[in-house]
Amino acid sequence: MTVRPEILPPSSAAIARAAELLRAGELVAFPTETVYGLGADAGNEDAVEALFAAKGRPSFNPLIVHVADLEAAERIAVFDDRARTLGSCLWAGPFTVVLPRRDDAPVSPMVSAGLDTVAVRVPASQVARALLRAVGRPIAAPSANRSGGLSPTTPMHVANDLGERVAMILAGGRCQIGLESTILDLSAGPPRLLRPGRVSRREIEGLIGPIVGSGEDDEPADALAPFAPKAPGQLASHYAPSLPVRLNAVTLGPAEALLAFGPDAFIRGGVTRLNLSPQGDLHEAAANLYAMLHSLDKPAHAAIAVMPIPDVGIGIAINDRLRRAAAPRGLSQP
Ligand code: TXA
Numbered sequence: 393m394t395v396r397p398e399i400l401p402p403s404s405a406a407i408a409r410a411a412e413l414l415r416a417g418e419l420v421a422f423p424t425e426t427v428y429g430l431g432a433d434a435g436n437e438d439a440v441e442a443l444f445a446a447k448g449r450p451s452f453n454p455l456i457v458h459v460a461d462l463e464a465a466e467r468i469a470v471f472d473d474r475a476r477t478l479g480s481c482l483w484a485g486p487f488t489v490v491l492p493r494r495d496d497a498p499v500s501p502m503v504s505a506g507l508d509t510v511a512v513r514v515p516a517s518q519v520a521r522a523l524l525r526a527v528g529r530p531i532a533a534p535s536a537n538r539s540g541g542l543s544p545t546t547p548m549h550v551a552n553d554l555g556e557r558v559a560m561i562l563a564g565g566r567c568q569i570g571l572e573s574t575i576l577d578l579s580a581g582p583p584r585l586l587r588p589g590r591v592s593r594r595e596i597e598g599l600i601g602p603i604v605g606s607g608e609d610d611e612p613a614d615a616l617a618p619f620a621p622k623a624p625g626q627l628a629s630h631y632a633p634s635l636p637v638r639l640n641a642v643t644l645g646p647a648e649a650l651l652a653f654g655p656d657a658f659i660r661g662g663v664t665r666l667n668l669s670p671q672g673d674l675h676e677a678a679a680n681l682y683a684m685l686h687s688l689d690k691p692a693h694a695a696i697a698v699m700p701i702p703d704v705g706i707g708i709a710i711n712d713r714l715r716r717a718a719a720p721r722g723l724s725q726p
């Protein structure tokens with residue numbers, strides 16, 4: 393009997409095996425440059441249903457479809473000139489676009505949670521690209537974690553969180569970026585940023601002109617609220633560890649663990665602490681964020697106190713995820 397999950401380094405044999413499992417309707421976790429994805433054949437209704445069940449994800453929360461290139465993306469969604477410009481300039485990369493679904497899209501309606509739109513992305517990671525080429529089909533892939541929890545950036549995170557629910561984990565090491573892709577909605581009305589990420593609002597505006605939306609300098613986070621039903625991953629509580637998270641900490645409470653940032657961490661001595669980036673490098677901090685939250689998320693602590701993170705560049709995406717990690721759990725999705 394095969395032990396579940398098979399955890400294999402991404403050799404060409406392992407990638408071929410992963411592709412075979414996906415084509416047979418199994419779930420395979422694989423690395424992308426952002427976070428690990430939990431892949432299923434997007435055209436296979438049973439596989440997609442198993443994916444929702446494995447994550448404990450509500451069926452109203454749609455999935456991102458991953459493909460090998462722009463051409464494959466155009467077989468799924470209706471691209472206009474703006475979408476094509478973004479696709480050719482930002483792909484392969486940490487960018488997702490929401491567009492109208494094509495009537496003949498080879499993708500189960502469940503992937504879109506019944507909406508007439510679909511989210512598509514061409515990941516940059518070599519392993520992800522090799523896998524997508526080997527499968528030759530669109531792959532639905534949410535982050536490979538239980539719904540609402542912390543995203544995985546290492547194979548062990550996936551194994552600990554999903555275990556036997558996945559057939560195989562392609563163990564490609566740590567994810568380079570460490571935060572999920574930027575999501576832009578181009579399906580109706582003005583372009584809207586649904587989730588900030590490594591590709592910045594400014595970069596997108598440089599290509600297609602002004603966009604509206606979340607989490608960046610000119611709008612408060614709660615401006616998102618009216619759009620929450622459209623992207624349920626954007627609900628207040630998400631990306632959350634088990635412990636409470638306290639933001640902008642400048643002192644440390646009893647039994648709190650410290651997630652520090654920058655050279656002048658204010659507490660010295662015996663407390664449990666990890667530093668996102670002692671040099672104050674926001675890219676390093678993004679890459680470390682989920683792994684450090686995972687390791688501080690232990691019952692020995694009462695809470696995780698996080699020092700202030702500058703709200704510039706990828707710091708905007710870090711603060712977006714931290715706000716959701718700290719949000720009251722009552723606001724969590726079911
Ligand atoms: O970096 C990433 O995007 C990772 C890796 C694995 O590619 N994937 C990821 O997927 O973060 P997930 O499922 O954890 O987050 C997808 C987000 C959710 O907030 C979902 O609501 C939103 O995308 N989404 C998907 N399809 C949508 C649609 N048609 N309209 C609006 N939002 C959509």
Ligand code: MG
Pocket residue numbers: 534535543625
């Ligand atoms: Mg997720």
